[in-house]
Amino acid sequence: MAEAAPSPRRDDTGRPDELKKVHRTETKTKTLAEAKRQGPTLDLVKADTRVRTFIRSANAQTGAIGYTEHGERHANTAADGARFILKSLGHEPRRCEVAAVAAYLHDIGNVVTREKHGQTGAIIAKDILEDLGFDIEEIAVIMGAIANHEEAEGGLPVSAVSAAVIIADKSDVHRSRVRNPKTTAFDIHDRVNYAATASEIKVSRKEKLITLELSVDTEVAPIMEYFEIFLPRMMLSRRAAEFLHCNFALVINTTRLL
Ligand SMILES: [Fe+2]
Ligand SMILES: [Fe+2]
Secondary structure (H helix, E strand, C coil): CCCCCCCCCCCCCCCCCCECCCCCCCCCCCCCHHHHHHCCCCCHHHHHHHHHHHHHEEEHHHHCCCCCCHHHHHHHHHHHHHHHHHHHHHCCHHHHHHHHHHHHCCCCCHHCCCHHHHHHHHHHHHHHHHHHCCCCHHHHHHHHHHHHCCCHHHCCCCCHHHHHHHHHCCCCCCCCHHHCCCHCCCCCCHHHHEEEEEEEEEECCCCCCCEEEEEEEECCCCCHHHHHHHHHHHHHHHHHHHHCCEEEEEEEECCCCC
């Protein structure tokens, strides 16, 4: 059975309770000593030539077999989301950074094959993160998170970082991910993604609630199609939220469905 996530620290931030996901977090300037103490960051990972090449190639290859966008846009959105979820729940900054790294790399295994891309991705990430100077304990957490992000591959939340990666990944449903230029040739995946005109993660630390809010154009895809595709993903997101001691809510067009 999965081990429970460590409890977040007491809220002493004085911030408003409900936080909304921001799309990009700003980079702060650090002293050299601070940077060394904090360890390698997401920025270092993003700048690595292997990471850039593998993610771009993985995106091209998933495109060639008809999948939606799986490139740097998706990696950045997932990284921002995972960091945001743990930060909002009061987890320590280093764990939030580790979650952002794991989320950024979660689909890198698509550079090998789509099948089992979670597992291949974990192995690919290990070598790169070792070279970049990540602590081996952090690498272990990141490997588990990458290998467990996919519902179709039996993925389950195995740590707080893994839970945050799952929710951030599954919540990236958006029109901009569709690559098929012909709306008349859309399959159900294209239709459901194309129908989503806005998606937002909200976290209420006080209510212990993580909400995915979607705006769906029901003329493009009926809500039933959304469920047909996304129910297993939402079930995994719910398990991930529970791992973080939260409930999970799905709101589509202002109606709460889960
Ligand atoms: Fe994936
Ligand atoms: Fe993904």
